[in-house]
Amino acid sequence: MNLIKIKEMKDHVGEEVTINGWLYNKRSSGKIKFLIIRDGSGFVQGIVVKNEVDENVFELCDKLTQESSISVSGIVRKDERSPFGFELTIKNVDLIQMAFNDYPISLKEHGIDFLLDNRHLWIRTPRQQAILSVRHEVIKAIQEFLNNNDFVRIDSPIITPSTCEGTSDLFQIDYFGENAYLSQTGQLYQEAAAMAFGKVYSFGPTFRAEKSKTRRHLNEFWMVEPEMAFVDHYGNMEVQEKLVEYIVQSALENCSRELKELGRDLSKLEKIKTPFPRLTYDEAIKLLNKNGYEIQWGNDLGSPDETFLSNQFDKPVFITEYPAECKAFYMQPKEDRPEVVLCADLLAPEGYGEIIGGSQRIHDYDLLVKRLKEENLPIDMYNWYLDLRKYGTVPHSGFGLGIERTVAWITNTEHVRECIPFPRTLSRIRP
RNA sequence: UCCUCAGUAGCUCAAUGGUGGAGCAACCGGCUGUUAACCGGUAGGUUGUAGGUUCGAGCCCUACCUGAGGAGCCA
Numbered sequence: 001m002n003l004i005k006i007k008e009m010k011d012h013v014g015e016e017v018t019i020n021g022w023l024y025n026k027r028s029s030g031k032i033k034f035l036i037i038r039d040g041s042g043f044v045q046g047i048v049v050k051n052e053v054d055e056n057v058f059e060l061c062d063k064l065t066q067e068s069s070i071s072v073s074g075i076v077r078k079d080e081r082s083p084f085g086f087e088l089t090i091k092n093v094d095l096i097q098m099a100f101n102d103y104p105i106s107l108k109e110h111g112i113d114f115l116l117d118n119r120h121l122w123i124r125t126p127r128q129q130a131i132l133s134v135r136h137e138v139i140k141a142i143q144e145f146l147n148n149n150d151f152v153r154i155d156s157p158i159i160t161p162s163t164c165e166g167t168s169d170l171f172q173i174d175y176f177g178e179n180a181y182l183s184q185t186g187q188l189y190q191e192a193a194a195m196a197f198g199k200v201y202s203f204g205p206t207f208r209a210e211k212s213k214t215r216r217h218l219n220e221f222w223m224v225e226p227e228m229a230f231v232d233h234y235g236n237m238e239v240q241e242k243l244v245e246y247i248v249q250s251a252l253e254n255c256s257r258e259l260k261e262l263g264r265d266l267s268k269l270e271k272i273k274t275p276f277p278r279l280t281y282d283e284a285i286k287l288l289n290k291n292g293y294e295i296q297w298g299n300d301l302g303s304p305d306e307t308f309l310s311n312q313f314d315k316p317v318f319i320t321e322y323p324a325e326c327k328a329f330y331m332q333p334k335e336d337r338p339e340v341v342l343c344a345d346l347l348a349p350e351g352y353g354e355i356i357g358g359s360q361r362i363h364d365y366d367l368l369v370k371r372l373k374e375e376n377l378p379i380d381m382y383n384w385y386l387d388l389r390k391y392g393t394v395p396h397s398g399f400g401l402g403i404e405r406t407v408a409w410i411t412n413t414e415h416v417r418e419c420i421p422f423p424r425t426l427s428r429i430r431p
Numbered sequence: 432u433c434c435u436c437a438g439u440a441g442c443u444c445a446a447u448g449g450u451g452g453a454g455c456a457a458c459c460g461g462c463u464g465u466u467a468a469c470c471g472g473u474a475g476g477u478u479g480u481a482g483g484u485u486c487g488a489g490c491c492c493u494a495c496c497u498g499a500g501g502a503g504c505c506a
Contacts, residue, residue: 029469030462049463066456083466101457102441107467108455109443113498169504185506210504211432223506303502345506354506402506416506427498 001073006042009076009086018073019044019088022124023064023099025107033061035090037072042257043126046072046088057093066103067124069096112415119422120431130258131418134251135407137258139203141250142224142401145243146201151226154193156186156202162381169209171219182207185400188330188385190227191361194396195388201226211426214303215415216353218404220424227398233332233342233360236397237318240346240356241276243401244316248272251410264412268350271314278318281340284309300326301345306354310347316355320344329371332360332395344399352409358399365389 002017009017021039028034031050036043048061064070074090081087104114105121115122122128146153159175160183170181186202193200203224210219226239248269251259259266279287281301288295288305295305301319310317321340324333331341343359362368368389372379379386407419417423422431 025467027465027468028462029465032463032465034465034468036466045466047464051463081464081466103456104441106442106456109467111443111499113438114442206506208505212504213499214501214503217505221506300504303504357506400506405506 006039006044012076023068046090048090065099065101068099130261131411133258141247145246151199151201152197154200156189158183171209194227194229199228222403223400225400229396231397241274281322307351318344329375348409355405356401360397363393
């Protein structure tokens with residue numbers, strides 16, 4: 001028995017092979033049957049002809065229900081009539097389990113509510129497999145890039161004693177009688193790690209209890225957070241654009257089958273090369289005002305504003321130097337203009353919005369204390385964070401890249417909830 | 432939290448205030464190249480919930496529930 005994966009069939013033309021998988025769909029024309037089989041590596045059509053197989057094999061194929069698990073043996077043939085390029089002329093089918101005959105997901109259209117209720121089965125379909133495979137590639141590329149550039153992975157804790165940035169709503173948990181929270185960012189811990197290892201990153205889930213209801217929001221999402229000692233705002237942006245370029249090029253190189261399945265316009269991704277355009281907040285406001293957006297200096301950019309700005313470019317664009325008042329307390333003020341901070345948001349093209357938020361961090365002890373007081377944050381909660389400024393402080397920078405938004409952009413997916421295996425949203429905690 | 436929209440068969444959707452239907456899925460039968468196969472047949476319903484208007488409500492009104500899209504917040 002020559003057990004292979006469907007994606008390896010091209011190397012076994014003319015050979016008899018065995019494939020372990022599931023019945024995705026079945027068509028029949030009397031004495032000939034077509035079984036669409038999937039095995040996780042791909043999809044292929046198997047042909048069963050009545051006079052060429054045992055009577056009980058043909059009978060079994062007649063009864064097979066959608067998603068039944070089977071072990072199929074047959075001859076690999078190249079065939080242009082097949083949309084997969086190859087076919088399997090089936091000799092034998094061993095049944096592992098006859099699936100119940102009420103499999104809920106048909107090949108016809110379904111509404112999003114139904115599909116999300118059946119997410120555990122929905123991920124078996126070609127489109128969802130393509131998206132989640134690209135997600136895997138994105139994660140792999142991020143780690144490759146960072147590992148190859150001397151970053152050390154130092155994960156941040158998920159259970160934290162207080163809000164890190166003092167802004168978003170957090171999920172509260174009981175920690176042996178003490179209130180604790182699920183982390184909304186590991187950044188502060190990454191700063192500590194950067195002072196130990198130089199260049200570090202964390203990669204993991206992050207939690208926001210905000211009641212967001214848009215295609216760009218999840219209440220649990222994954223983020224990679226690099227942090228670098230001795231790197232300023234400008235060096236920070238260079239790392240970000242190189243990372244994003246690497247991610248996109250890796251997806252193009254290793255996920256062509258998936259991107260094709262998704263109908264992605266590859267020419268748009270091929271343009272994602274450094275350097276990326278940069279726009280200061282001041283310039284962004286002017287551009288927005290000139291085009292009829294009524295935003296005033298000092299307000300954070302709204303979602304429609306970001307969409308407009310990103311649509312002006314065919315590459316991701318950095319929006320830099322926001323007013324300090326609309327950003328977090330730890331961001332380094334610009335030397336000659338303390339009302340703005342050395343930060344940058346990276347907006348993905350095609351209306352996908354912010355995929356990175358980053359900044360240079362305040363490294364001066366007195367300035368950081370002053371900023372904490374201005375924001376009315378409890379200073380004793382930040383004692384350990386202030387220690388980093390007391391003992392060998394250096395300029396440093398970092399950023400957070402959202403995995404699902406990045407995957408949504410690369411795969412041209414409408415909603416981030418399809419870019420994570422089991423999305424957690426305002427209205428959904430199951431399955 | 433606010434704004435908009437929707438809820439009818441397992442799924443996707445029809446039904447002027449007047450006997451709730453179709454396609455797919457399931458089940459039975461037919462077909463030797465199907466591509467969401469096709470053809471014939473069978474079965475499948477407390478129209479989200481509660482109240483109201485009416486001779487009569489899936490349809491109109493009120494409240495609530497659930498979901499979706501968007502805003503704010505953010506990655």
